[in-house]
Amino acid sequence: MSAVAERVSPFSGSALDFSQDFFSLFGLKRQFSIDTQALERAYITLQKQFHPDRFAAMQEHERRAATQWSIRVNEGYRELRDELSRAIYLLSLLGTSLEENPVLPGDFLMTQLQLREALEDIEQSEALPALDQFKQQLKRNIADQTAQLSGFFEAGQQDEALKSVYALQFLKKLEQDSRRLEDQWLDL
Amino acid sequence: MALIQITEPGQAVDPHQRKRAAGIDLGTTHSLIASVRQGQIQTLPDEAGRHLLPSIVHYGLNDQILVGDAARECASGDPLNTIFSVKRLMGRGRADIEARGQLADYDIPENTDGMVQVRTRQGLLTPVEISAQILSRLGLRAEETLGGALDGVVITVPAYFDDGQRQATRDAAELAGLKVLRLISEPTAAALAYGLDSGDEGLVVVYDLGGGTFDVSVLRMRMGVFEVLATGGNTSLGGDDVDLALANHFLALIGLQGAVSAEMRRALLIEARRVKESLSQHTRVSVDLRPEGIDWSGEITRETLEALTSKLIDETIRITRKTIRDADVDLDDVANVVLVGGSTRMPMVSEAIEKFFGRAPLTTLDPDRVVALGAGLQADQLVGNKPDDEMLLLDVLPLSLGLETMGGLVEKIISRNTPIPVQRAQEFTTYKDGQTAMLIHVMQGERELVSDCRSLAQFVLRGIPPMVAGAAKIRVDFRVDADGLLSVTAEETSTGTRAQVEVKPAYGLSDEDMINMLRASVEHASSDASARMLAEARVDARRLIDALEAALDEDASLLSSEEADALRQAVEALAMVETRDDVQAIKRQTKMLSEASDEFAARRMNREIRKALQGQSVDALGSES
Numbered sequence: 001m002s003a004v005a006e007r008v009s010p011f012s013g014s015a016l017d018f019s020q021d022f023f024s025l026f027g028l029k030r031q032f033s034i035d036t037q038a039l040e041r042a043y044i045t046l047q048k049q050f051h052p053d054r055f056a057a058m059q060e061h062e063r064r065a066a067t068q069w070s071i072r073v074n075e076g077y078r079e080l081r082d083e084l085s086r087a088i089y090l091l092s093l094l095g096t097s098l099e100e101n102p103v104l105p106g107d108f109l110m111t112q113l114q115l116r117e118a119l120e121d122i123e124q125s126e127a128l129p130a131l132d133q134f135k136q137q138l139k140r141n142i143a144d145q146t147a148q149l150s151g152f153f154e155a156g157q158q159d160e161a162l163k164s165v166y167a168l169q170f171l172k173k174l175e176q177d178s179r180r181l182e183d184q185w186l187d188l
Numbered sequence: 189m190a191l192i193q194i195t196e197p198g199q200a201v202d203p204h205q206r207k208r209a210a211g212i213d214l215g216t217t218h219s220l221i222a223s224v225r226q227g228q229i230q231t232l233p234d235e236a237g238r239h240l241l242p243s244i245v246h247y248g249l250n251d252q253i254l255v256g257d258a259a260r261e262c263a264s265g266d267p268l269n270t271i272f273s274v275k276r277l278m279g280r281g282r283a284d285i286e287a288r289g290q291l292a293d294y295d296i297p298e299n300t301d302g303m304v305q306v307r308t309r310q311g312l313l314t315p316v317e318i319s320a321q322i323l324s325r326l327g328l329r330a331e332e333t334l335g336g337a338l339d340g341v342v343i344t345v346p347a348y349f350d351d352g353q354r355q356a357t358r359d360a361a362e363l364a365g366l367k368v369l370r371l372i373s374e375p376t377a378a379a380l381a382y383g384l385d386s387g388d389e390g391l392v393v394v395y396d397l398g399g400g401t402f403d404v405s406v407l408r409m410r411m412g413v414f415e416v417l418a419t420g421g422n423t424s425l426g427g428d429d430v431d432l433a434l435a436n437h438f439l440a441l442i443g444l445q446g447a448v449s450a451e452m453r454r455a456l457l458i459e460a461r462r463v464k465e466s467l468s469q470h471t472r473v474s475v476d477l478r479p480e481g482i483d484w485s486g487e488i489t490r491e492t493l494e495a496l497t498s499k500l501i502d503e504t505i506r507i508t509r510k511t512i513r514d515a516d517v518d519l520d521d522v523a524n525v526v527l528v529g530g531s532t533r534m535p536m537v538s539e540a541i542e543k544f545f546g547r548a549p550l551t552t553l554d555p556d557r558v559v560a561l562g563a564g565l566q567a568d569q570l571v572g573n574k575p576d577d578e579m580l581l582l583d584v585l586p587l588s589l590g591l592e593t594m595g596g597l598v599e600k601i602i603s604r605n606t607p608i609p610v611q612r613a614q615e616f617t618t619y620k621d622g623q624t625a626m627l628i629h630v631m632q633g634e635r636e637l638v639s640d641c642r643s644l645a646q647f648v649l650r651g652i653p654p655m656v657a658g659a660a661k662i663r664v665d666f667r668v669d670a671d672g673l674l675s676v677t678a679e680e681t682s683t684g685t686r687a688q689v690e691v692k693p694a695y696g697l698s699d700e701d702m703i704n705m706l707r708a709s710v711e712h713a714s715s716d717a718s719a720r721m722l723a724e725a726r727v728d729a730r731r732l733i734d735a736l737e738a739a740l741d742e743d744a745s746l747l748s749s750e751e752a753d754a755l756r757q758a759v760e761a762l763a764m765v766e767t768r769d770d771v772q773a774i775k776r777q778t779k780m781l782s783e784a785s786d787e788f789a790a791r792r793m794n795r796e797i798r799k800a801l802q803g804q805s806v807d808a809l810g811s812e813s
Contacts, residue, residue: 017791020798044411044413047580048411048412048578049797050797051580051582051670052609053570056369056370056571057340057570057571059732059735059782059785059789060782061782061783061785061786061788061789062789062793064786065786065789065792065793066793067669067670069793069797070609070670071611071667074607075610077607078606186509187506
């Protein structure tokens, strides 16, 4: 049994026409800053029409096609709702893909290392207020990074946007880890 | 119906021809069926006026099978041929039952592999077959009440049921001759029953403590859509555990320890249940224990019961807290709390809930019936009786799906609480030169080690063209449908060879098992069953023919003339076969035509989805709800 290699897009080879990108599927402009309320409304509107339950009393082939569409709508919603995945998706539409092992600036890596050490110290200390504080700080960092990312997209600076995405990936990973630690402490 | 353009004319709902639909709550301790009659949702009673059917099946002499109250009467006299709580066995292996300490309740042979089988005087039976007895009894009750065959049913399952348990439930319905429109989760059904879909917006938490399972779900309502945000629970935690704790307490009181006979165990459990239920009304209850020559009488107080149950209740609150956190919502934003399951009648449960949420839970509906009522409403809508109702349920995957990788670790492919239906693909490669086969192990669960997760299935991919190591690319597609059921397909993509997939569900039944059981059940039943199968196959075939003929008249422009001709010929071929008495041939031909028309359906759907958001500005989208 071999280890898992890579993720691939689930939709090749289907009879359904999925050429439309996720932004136009949801009736949104193809840009990083989106009206999240509009995304939510379009998501519900599409599911209301194409969820297989709408076809429960109909033929199996229609249910199958509806299921495929419903899967597509769920996938698009997931990709666009989260800033990081939306940025990666938009970059891929613009022809830029993420590198496996990107070269990152030394000072950035240093900051990340410090943040990670800070989290490890908190883990040792078992101090819930310190963890709360750390999470607040992280939240601010993520908001700052996202604002920068948005600026780069608006200015058409894809290279800068890509760097910003790498930075955001680090921060989100750290956020996940601190959440997991909190779960442990709260016995969840 | 939203897509009026592609509703086939032959399928249009005639207001005088309401379809017969029902919702079934297949519970651990009892089961119910509900249907909409004269515009009212109601549970259907048996001829004696009883709504709850005890989920008990007795296998008697001369092939006699008793279900429900009649079966319960045989419980203490003939425990091993009287199967209680079969839901706990669904999709489970022998080791699971052993780990729960429940082997003594059944005669489960040592050598059973995969899903457990129970030995009865009528042979080795799977939980699927036993559950099918309960389902067909309820189906019959509905057919008698509603005056004809059911067009479809919705069956509820605990939100936390894994793929094997869901599949087993679906198989049981098929065996009982019921057409399943959808499996929905019990908490969602309960929320529907409270009518929380209509106009309300906000968060609902459903706390469901049944006989054998605990489930909690966080749901959000908006624009008439019901979204499950997160779900949690424990499929082996429930009121039965309270009975067990109380029965063990009795044993200690009598001064008996260690092994007791199955009969005595059963008698003590039944007495424990009575005492537990009585303590919901009274603060102290007198108890007489007279199993096998022992005579003990005394009193049990509510405090004693509370002491025995506090750990269980604490655990449910812990799971509730975690699920709310998983949903990423604030406790303060919860607008309603719904209680489901007979075990929530225990005063200490509602007290604990009220303390945790800071608000009194909704309890106006009978907690035993609320799930069936919700399922009945959903069945009525899905079968097509309410074409104008826009209500929709969006569910999530309850437990993560993953694959075994090197070193006995699990790599997650789809994480829990992902909205369904969902599809993900993963690419694998060979690790040896000339390797032509590969074993893939599908797991479900949240832990990192294979040994801590549930094994769902093993797939052997064969027919990979021999290449150097790492050159072959095998794409494995995981697809979870709206019922939460998984299907897997695989393909070698560098050469386009379709790899064969051998599905071996770990605790499920193979297609072959199902066919054999169906055959056996048909042989057992009268010839009515085969006549019914023929009639059903014909109805399905006729429906498909009518639908396709209408679609071809309307939308032949979406097909090339060759494609249209081929489809028309296939339609005629089915029309020919349909007049014959050969069930298998009709089914085969129907399946072929259905598959041949996939592409056509897809093109029509493509056109519709482009229309869907046209002509309305994005801002206007919200206002049409």
